[in-house]
Amino acid sequence: MEPLEHVPWPPEPIKTERLVLREPEARDRTAFIELLASPEANAYVGGPRPRDELQRELPETPERWPGSFVAELDGEMIGQVLLRRATAHRRPSAIGKADLGYLFLPRAWGFGYAAEACAAALGWLDSVLPGEQVVLTTQSANVSSLRLAGKLGFAEVERFEAWGAEQWLGLRVSSPAAR
């Protein structure tokens, strides 16, 4: 996975009905640690990282690269939305396409924030790379992620085994109705 290339970055903060999407900042460091150390948030994405390791290793300002958004609610980071280039992928059909990922703090689940943030990030992508195809990989057992993928306009391409679990590969070709 690589950052998106040839996109103007950073964009002006993107305002949605309830959220702001923007680049990571130094003040997000604590929320990043909370997010990456959360057993619930990382249950289907490789497991949580030890908090003390994150405290030691995360840079002062969380890494910044084109396509890496923080979602902010009332001035506080509640999650991240990542748009990357799938330069390597287990399934050949995904290679070269844009790839959507999302990770939100459990206390922010169940309010539609992830859907709102992802729709805005995809809208940004449509504006800078019109017609870009977007893929999404998630464990088939990750029910809320699959529901979110559906809402965002992703349709199943295939299921495959990887990383010890069944994975779901979805593709979004046209603009989602959720925007």
Ligand SMILES: CC(C)(COP(=O)(O)OP(=O)(O)OC[C@H]1O[C@@H](n2cnc3c(N)ncnc32)[C@H](O)[C@@H]1OP(=O)(O)O)[C@@H](O)C(=O)NCCC(=O)NCCS
């Ligand atoms: C996947 C994940 C982002 C989904 O979060 P989420 O909050 O369930 O997703 P949404 O933003 O779509 O919110 C949907 C829920 O908000 C509810 N909701 C409440 N108010 C709402 C509103 N104003 N608008 C929309 N939905 C609203 C919906 O009814 C729905 O609830 P339900 O799940 O009980 O049906 C979250 O579970 C997560 O961060 N998981 C860990 C990371 C991960 O597994 N990522 C997958 C790999 S990319």
